[in-house]
Amino acid sequence: MRVALERPTVRVVGEERTVLEVRDAHFAYVRSRPVVRGVTIHASPGEVTMILGTSGSGKTTLLKLCKGLLVPQRGDVRVLGDEVAAPRRGRLDPRVAYIPQQLGLVRSLSAMENALVGALARVGTLPSLLRLMPEPEVRRARELLGRLGIGHKAEEPVHALSGGERQRVAIARALMQDPRVLLADEFISDLDPLTGAEIMSLVRDAAGEGVAVVMTTHEMDVVREHADHVVVLREGETSLDAHGVPDARAITEALRR
Amino acid sequence: MRPPRGSGRVLGVVLLVALLVSLADIGMLDLGRVVRGARNLGEFAAAMFPPDPSSLPTLAEAMVETIEIAFVGTAIGFALALPLALLASPVLFGPAVTGPVKLVLAGVRTVPSLFWAIVFVVAVGLGPAAGALGVALYSLGYLGKLLYETFDGVDPEVVEAVRSVGASRAQLARYAIVPEAANGVLAQLLFMFEYNVRASSIMGFVGAGGIGFYLLGYIQLLRYDLLLTALILTLAVVILIDRASALLRRTFLFPVSPPAPGE
Known part of the structure; x- marks a missing residue:
């Protein structure tokens, strides 16, 4: 709240502030094969945004772009108005927390x-x-x-x-970090359903405190139960971007189309 | 790509000819000499038995000195190698830094520790200090390479995760790279120490302290029975250190593969 007042660059959409703004981001590891192609996403505090997509659809790359670990070749990624991309080997913005797929714990x-x-x-x-x-x-x-x-x-x-204890440590x-954005890659995929639900309720608590949560998943159950905002990626492009949870058929169609 | 047919056989013939030429050149096809050598070896072996234990107290003292040379040398080498290995890590620095550092480490490593010991005998005089410095310098070159290779092998996800909190490069080294590589670092340190105990046991050949002085002396005095005692002692210590480091590994290494999630 305080930060939003201090920073006039923050995008205001009605009553809702956008904390994370990805605008027309393009990225390719190999020039001829783009992985993320013109993705635009807004994530708001208190919301859980779920990014769905089959493997190879660019979910992990998109999260790394959001963290500033990768720099978009076109378009930009801003957090509270500041560009997240840092010079190579430079310090990254601590306001964006990132939990990689295998958690990255020491x-x-x-x-x-x-x-x-x-x-x-x-x-x-x-x-x-x-x-x-x-x-x-x-x-x-x-x-x-x-x-x-x-x-x-x-x-x-x-x-x-x-496994569940490690997720809690992560x-x-x-x-x-006192994050404004929490990025999590395939966060609870490896857990049993019960532990997964416990961990998700902790993530919801974080969102309740005003953090914008962005997580990738490929599990429809997780989306149905916990998403406020659903983005479907297909071959690096947004094929669906909906607030609330769209019905399963719409999602399946967006995944396949 | 498959090599052309028959090229394996050609290569075999070439290697065989090269081996025969080399054997002739270094005098190992001289049958009389080989027979004479075998006879001498027999006499040498016979003269070794029974080993004479009378020099054991002196040798034990020299053995302690040998271990001290190895220990001090490994410690100094490690203290110098760790920061240099971090400077050589591409995760932390660009090629303008890593390139020259790797070159220095390679240069230091090319020279055997015995030669470094000669250099230090000239510099600081005869005795174990020269030996320890020689061991330290060689360890620096060798450990430096082993360490930066271990650092390169650290799980990139851990590096990314720790970078993501906004850590500086120094913090990244302290909280991600070094602790993640702890297993490898410990294993290499123990390996280096074992290696250095063997290297230190011949430092005395050039007057740089340790049991090597006696090994060389006994050979020159033709006291093979005393030599055998010294060799047995060296062997016993090497085996002991081998066992001790295996124990250390079991005690301190953490499991590399995590248990299945949800366990």
């Missing part, structure tokens, strides 16, 4: 240390290199892990945790 570090990674942008280089994290950050990470239900495993190394790391 296996030899504890759940606590992985959560604290989310605070790195706020910690000076020297203390962070000495692993001297400020006390308030440590307190906050501990409290967050507790709220996510893994407080008792805070000191366990990540390689000793189960969420903790993301929330430590």
Whole structure:
């Protein structure tokens, strides 16, 4: 809310502010084979946007463009009005949290240390290199892990945790960033339905606090239960962009057409 | 692409001819010499038995010094190799930095530790310090390469995830690359130490300390029974260190493949 007031560049659509704005983004790893072709997406705070698509449709590439890990060859990606693309090997915007498909947790570090990674942008280089994290950050990470239900495993190394516990650690790391946008790639695909539902309710909580959640999935059940906004990608192009959940037939058609 | 038919046979003949020419050139086709050599070896072996344990206290002291040379050399080499390996990592730096660093590491690595020891004997005088420095420099070149290759192999998703929080390059090294590579780093460090214990045991050949001084001395004095004692001691220590590092690996390495999700 505060940020929106301070930044006049924020796009206003009726009452709804757009936090993440992808405009006509194009990207190709190999020049002759574009992976993302002219995608335009708006994601709003408090909403869960689900990006659907068959494998190879460009979902992961689109998320990496949103994070600034890849730079669009045409078009742009803005978060709260600022371009997210950073120079090669430069610092990326901490307001955009990104959870890759395999979570990207550091296996030899504890759940606590992985959560604290989310605070790195706020910690000076020297203390962070000495692993001297400020006390308030440590307190906050501990409290967050507790709220996510893994407080008792805070000191366990990540390689000793189960799949669902790791997902919670990844969420903790993301929330430590104070994100305005949370990007998650195929987030709960590997989980059993019960754990998946628990994790999704945590994601919903984050959205409830004003985060714009953007996640890719290929599971219709997940979309039906949790999406506020559905985008279907087909061969790198948007074939459907709908608020609310369209019926299954419309989605299937958009996936295949 | 399949090589043309019959080229395997041609290659075989060429290699065989090259082997025969080389054998003749280095004097190994001289039958009389081979027979004489075998007889000498027999005498050498006979003279080794029984091993004479009288020098064991002296040798034990020299063996401790050998291990110290290896330990100090590995430690200094590692301390220098770690930052250089990070500088050589393409995840953190562009080719303008990684290229020259890799070149320096390759240059250092080309020279064997025994030769570096000679250089340091000239520089700091006879004794184990020269040996340790020689070992350190060689370790720097070798470990540096092993480390940057390990860093290159770190899961790119972990690097992306930690970059994504807005971490600086130094933080990326500290929180993603080094801890993710911890397994490999430990394994290589142990390997390097084992290697250096063997390398240190001949440092004495050039006056750079350790048990090598006695090995060479016993050969020159034709005291093969004492030599055998020294060799047995070296073998025992090498096996012991091998076992100890296997134990360390089992204790400290974390499983590489994660258990199935949802477990």
